[in-house]
Amino acid sequence: MKIHADALLFDNDGTLVSSLESVRRCWTRWAQEYGVTAEAFGRIQLHGRTAGEIAADLLPADVVPEAVARIERLEVEDVPNGGVHLLPGTREFLDALPADRWAVVTSATRRLAEARLEAVGIRPKTLVTAEDVTRGKPDPEPYLLAARELGVEPSRCVVFEDAPAGLAAGRAAGMTTVALATTHRSHELDADLVVKDLTALSALVTGHAVEISARD
CATH class of the missing domain: 1.10.150 (DNA polymerase; domain 1)
Structure with missing residues (x-):
């Protein structure tokens, strides 16, 4: 796929x-x-x-x-x-992406999100937190805001989530959804694609688009 x-x-x-x-x-x-x-x-x-x-x-x-x-x-x-660490495949997947093609969208506060991201060496150019919206996930507002900040149409965005509420937010925003079965079982996740974690995916940047493929 x-x-x-x-x-x-x-x-x-x-x-x-x-x-x-x-x-x-x-x-x-x-x-x-x-x-x-x-x-x-x-x-x-x-x-x-x-x-x-x-x-x-x-x-x-x-x-x-x-x-x-x-x-x-x-x-x-x-x-x-301790107790905060990168999940498998995160570093390799993000390193394949230009900084202006991705964002982090979290239900945490900005102070907490930045502390955790800094601890693992991730520095997103665009970060949407609980303090940036009036309604959190499963409302689509956080993901719609991220799309606006990146200057991309929602239909051209892919949401990566591990929780049902986040996937619901992505769907409500009109975005393609990819579920990672890191905290929930696969059958509990409703998404366009369900994988175990980011090691199951590869990203190829072509012009202004990113092609995401499931590894064999």
């Missing part, structure tokens, strides 16, 4: 970078600090959601702003402790 596009839009955590170890460590401490029971915390989906959404599910509204600031601080400070 070959996909042709003018721009490639990547989710960060679970797509380019694994931060699961750090996320679990920080959110567990956060839940303890705010008196969230293990039962309540266990019912919450952490991956692919903003900290504000998670906090709002668990805490009174008047506590949410302080709690969101706290988890951001914990996660940023935890980055040097």
